[in-house]
Amino acid sequence: MLLEDYDYLLPPALIAQSGAEPRDSSRLMVVHRGTGQLEHRIFRDIPEYLRPGDLLVLNQSKVIPARTFAANAHGTPIEVLLVRELEPDLWEALLKPAKRAKGLLRFAGGLTAEVVKVEEDGTRVLRFTGGLWEHLERIGQTPLPPYIHASVDPERYQTVYAKTPGSVAAPTAGLHFTPELLERIRGMGVEVRFVTLHVGPGTFKPVKEDPERHVMHLEPYEISPETAQAVNRAKAEGRRVIAVGTTVVRTLESAWEDSSAGGGVKAGVGETRLFIRPGFEFKATDALITNFHLPRSTLLMLVSAFAGHDLTMRAYRTAVEERYRFYSLGDAMLIL
Incomplete structure (x- = not known):
């Protein structure tokens, strides 16, 4: 696993300095792991890729003026x-x-x-x-990522369902959802549940050495009994668990406990340093909604672990060619 394998060239003009308006008008790249197909859609089209019985899990952490x-x-x-x-x-x-x-x-x-x-x-x-x-x-001021140079409305750097204060950076995959879109999704028979993982500034930290020696930042999380039961029920019944963001992936996978009965997500409060990289065996996550991440970042390595390195880097090269908007306020990717 070489650090340079997670490098790509990004023109600075493609780093989003403001969020799409309305939120669900951002672009959406749909990545099909089974076929390698890439589709170019709009985020509000995402219900077309969901089906009744799916479980959508979101991070309800709220950014504080830290x-x-x-x-x-x-x-x-x-x-x-x-x-x-x-x-x-x-x-x-x-x-x-x-x-x-x-x-x-x-x-x-x-x-x-x-x-x-x-x-x-x-x-x-x-x-x-x-x-x-x-x-x-x-x-207090809302801390913005170092690559955002414009002023940003603090409410726009907050998900519409943010509830529990504690993050110093937004769980950005959720920024694309509107209340109306979530209602549409619920209305088609998709179950919606929440976890909390408070995002720290280490999320922007690039990997500077051998990835195998990289130490992740510690982040606190909480999973309610209702969410844990919903995830475990979906897994037992063969329904998809769709994580909205890398923070949800790390929360669910950190809380997974194997057992003779097949294992499941454990409810409660915890802390995680989980570094997901190629070779990781996903237990809880079946699909992922995420943004386009920084080169050489642990987040890009997580996406590569989930979608496969070659497919992920091809998707990123295509996103640059198609002039997608990158990073926290940029466009989204749905990996199926």
Whole structure:
């Protein structure tokens, strides 16, 4: 498994700087694993590829305004990006400049944070006092991926079904759905369920070395008993489980437990570092809706594991030729 096998040339003009309007007017490439056929459609056509009895699983994590600013004891400005809540008022965070981020940090409105630990990867652990959530709601900023240079309406960088706050990046495959499209899908007999996986900034981290040595970022997830039962029932009955996004794939596959009865997804709260790459055996996922991902990324490797490396890279070359829009706010792919 070579890193350069996951490289492709992308003209910068194809990196989407805004989402399609309406949401479901984005383009959709349909990839048929069985035949290798590629189809070019519009996202709102997706019900044509679904059938009664399918189970559609979406990630209901909500992006939080996780970027804010503080000052150290000397008045030096410190940029703070919250990464992961460890417990109430205790967060992992990325701070810039990190070397100046020591002791007590002061924020606007009376909020303070103490740096209580420095992790091996440079992440700081902060203990907040004085109303963190109120501060974020008032002046926090939505962190955008580094390749988006335009201003984006925070609501447009949120799925229409987002519910549980905690992500610092959107689960982008879900951005294409409208309430009306979801109703159409439900109306044709497709079951719709939700999981939660809070996306961290590590999702944008390229693999810089031998992929076999790459360490994934830790992300928390939760699967309700109702969703676990729905997935396990669908698998037992031979119905398709369609994951909306790589976050859903990683959640379901992380929670899968083998057993003499065939195994299934276990409900509950957990954390995952699961790195899905070619050779991985998918237990829960039968089809995948996803966006077009960065070169050399773990997300592209996951797609390659699911669709096959050659077919995936051919689909990406075709997407460039057909001028699809790439990355978080770009177009979508349905892999069957």
